[in-house]
Amino acid sequence: MAFLQTGFAKRLLALYGIVFVLVLFVTDWTLSRYLQQRDLQQLQSSLTHQTTLIREIATPLLGDVPRLQSEIKKLSEVIRLRITVIDPEGAILADSSETVEGLSKMDNHATRPEVAAALRKETGISIRYSMTVRTRMLYVALPVLDRERVLGVVRASMPVTRVDEILSSVSRPVIFTALLGILVVVGAGMIFSHQLTKRIRRITSVAERYAREDWSEKILMDGRDELKMLAVTMNQMAATLRSRIEDLETEKEKLSVILSNMTEGVIAISRRKQCVMANPAAEKIFEFSAAGAQSKGLIEITRHPLLEQIVDQAFRDQKTVSGEIQLSGKIKKILRVNVIVLESHVRDIGGILVFHDMTELRRLENIRREFVANVSHELRTPLTTIKGFIETLLDGAAKDPATREKFLKIVAEETGRLGRLVEDVLTLGEIEQGVALLRKETVDLASELPMILERFKLRLQERRISVENRLSGKPLEVSGDRDKIHQVFVNLLDNAIKFNKPEGRITVWSEQESKGITVTIEDTGTGIPEDSLERVFERFFRADKSHSKELGGTGLGLAIVKHIMEAHGGHASCQSTLGQGARFSVFFPS
Ligand SMILES: Nc1ncnc2c1ncn2[C@@H]1O[C@H](COP(=O)(O)OP(=O)(O)O)[C@@H](O)[C@H]1O
Ligand SMILES: [Mg+2]
Structure with missing residues (x-):
């Protein structure tokens, strides 16, 4: 019965009830009226016919009152009517419901409406309450005429209660029908409204999903009525809406993918120089979060007065203005900014700021x-x-x-x-021109290194430097450009000899890991001061300028090593203890 709680079903049922009771009431009223009328008419006409018959019997007996009285009594018993015979003055001559003695006590009847009418030679009809028989009676009185003279009045009467009886017998089935009808109406109403509510519920529940942008379900509706039409329309609407929303979302996604993957910082601002949108690159440049920057002033998030001036100029001149700004901070960033002014404000965007990071350039x-x-x-x-x-x-x-x-x-x-x-x-x-120029071949370092050392043989002997090569034996294969790899080891060995002390040592060894191969060349020379360790790979950097020049160095040897290694996807590094020697390592990825 839960559905009765819903306003819709309740109201529908109440409406049914009211309409039904009204219809019933009107039907009952008209039916009773009609039946009463019809019955009364029938009763009247039959009573009139009977009275005419009685008059025929009573007329010859008018002169013999005792006989009249007894005849009337007999007749009354047969036809079950009360019969009264009255003389022209209104006195009772005979009455079927009275004894002879009682007759004399009866009132004069001349003023009774039906008798009065009969005395006027008309047919008198009247319904009234009779004190004599204590019930509502229908009276019909007919004049007894001798040519134009009224000789008396014959009156017959019967209780009207019979009409009421008939009416009540009609009422019972009406009430029964009414009760049955109410039951049927309420039952049918309940079933119908339950059915209706259920179908409406189905539409509502799916519509609620649509509101939450959940398109997984369609409204399934049987029947061919308005609800079916509503369901079909809503399904169509949902499909259109869904594809529209999806289109919009893809567009939005595309835009956001482009914006968030741009290396350039983008900030959209309103005419009042408030941040409307910023991409991740811009967030990174100015170190703020776009979520918190919404509708904040440009100066607040960038803290850069010069940028503000550029924006002001662009808005004033109504054209794109470019400028370069420098950001203070750990790394001094140099940014080129283009301020693009939008002619018509699109969604409150008055201008777009595009930042190119020029620092590296x-x-x-x-x-x-x-x-x-x-x-x-x-x-x-x-x-x-x-x-x-x-x-x-x-x-x-x-x-x-x-x-x-x-x-x-x-x-x-x-x-x-x-x-x-x-x-x-x-x-x-040549190396800087790119990796593309590098030839790729398999180089076995274990067999190459002795050949390179051979070149230095004379110099090693001159300075009585010994070399310990721990590579000998197993092949040590790396992939790369043979000539360039030669250059790496030539440069490193050249330094190891040049900066070594007389009768020093050079040790070469390798380590093989899953990531690649590291080859290390260690000497027992002057070593490198700690503050220069970081810089030895820079071009023209020499820890001891005059000493290096004396030794004929160009200051480019290690820079070449570094570049060649990086071109091979590897790297070069160095360690040293001043006065005890240096250790240079190169890593070849596998
Ligand atoms: N094995 C080494 N021992 C000590 N210092 C070294 C060694 N190798 C390089 N250096 C230092 O690094 C500097 C740069 O080396 P490099 O680029 O080869 O130039 P160059 O050999 O022409 O001086 C050298 O001047 C030197 O000061
Ligand atoms: Mg050198």
Whole structure:
């Protein structure tokens, strides 16, 4: 019965009830009226006929009252009517319900409506309460006429209760029908409204899912009525809505994927310079969270007055303005910002700020500039020396054989350095041009290294430096460019000899791990001061400038090592204890 609680079913049932009771009431009322009328008419006409018959019997007996009385009594018993005969003055001559003695006590009946009408030679009909028989009676009175003269009145009467009886007998089935009807109506109403409520519930529950954007279910509805039509329409609506929402979401996703994967920072601002949206790159640049930045002022999240000025200028001039700003912080970031002004405000967005991080570019530019300056400087020194000595020779120094030889030796040495420098710069440039130029082949370090050491044989002997090669034996294969790998070991061994002390040692060994192979070259030389350890791989960096130059170094050897290793996907590193030696390792990934 839970569904009765729902307003819908309750109201429907109440409406049914009211309509049904009303219909019943009206039917009952009209039916009773109609039956009463009809019955009364029938009763009247039959009583009139009977009275006419009685008049025929009574007329010849008018002169003989005792006989009249007894005849009437007999007749009354047969036809079960009360019969009264009245003289023209209204006195009772005979009455079927009275004894002869009682007749004289009866009132004059001339004023009774039906008798009065009969005395006027009309048919008198009346319904009234009779004191004599104590019940409601129907009276019909007819005049007894002798030509135009009224000789008396014959009146017959019967209780009207019979009509009521008939009516009540009609009422009972009506009430029964009514009760049955109410039962049927309530029952049918309950079933119907239950059915209806159930179907409406089904629509509501699916509609609630739709509201939560859950499209997993369709409204299943049987029948061919309005509810079915509603269900079909709602299903169509849901399908359209779903595809629309999905389209929008894909669009939104696309946009957000683009924005969040951009390396450029993007901040959308309103005309009042409030942050409307920012992508992750922008969050990272200015170190804020976009969620907290919503509707905050641009200056608040970027803390950069110059940026604000650029934005102001763009809004004032109504055109795109670019500028470069520098961010203070751990790393001094250099950003190029483009402020794009939107002509029509789209969803409160008045301008878009795009930030390109120029830090790395500027850093590389600086390195290059420095490198060019360094190269020029490194080239100029030997050239100046060469020029000086040649000029001195030309000025006459050439005449003295000893001086000439000494000067020419210096010139040859400097030319050699110049050659090495040019060679090293070219090598660096070549490696920097990219990995693509590297040839890939399998190089067995265990068999290559003795060949490289062979090249240094003379120098090693000269300085009485011993080499311990622990690689000998098993093949040690790495993948890479054979010539470049040679260069790595040549440069490292060159340093290990150059910076070693006389009668020192060089040890070479390898370690094989799952990630790759590490080869280490250790010497017993001067070592590297701790604060220079980080920088030895930089171009032109020498821990001891004059000493290195004396030894004929270019300062590019380790930079070349580092670049070659990185081009192979590996790296180079160094460890050292000042005064005791240095240990350089190179790692080749497998
Ligand atoms: N084995 C080593 N022992 C001590 N110092 C070294 C060693 N190898 C390199 N260095 C230091 O690193 C600097 C850079 O080396 P490198 O790039 O090969 O230049 P160069 O050999 O021309 O001086 C050297 O000048 C030197 O100071
Ligand atoms: Mg070197």
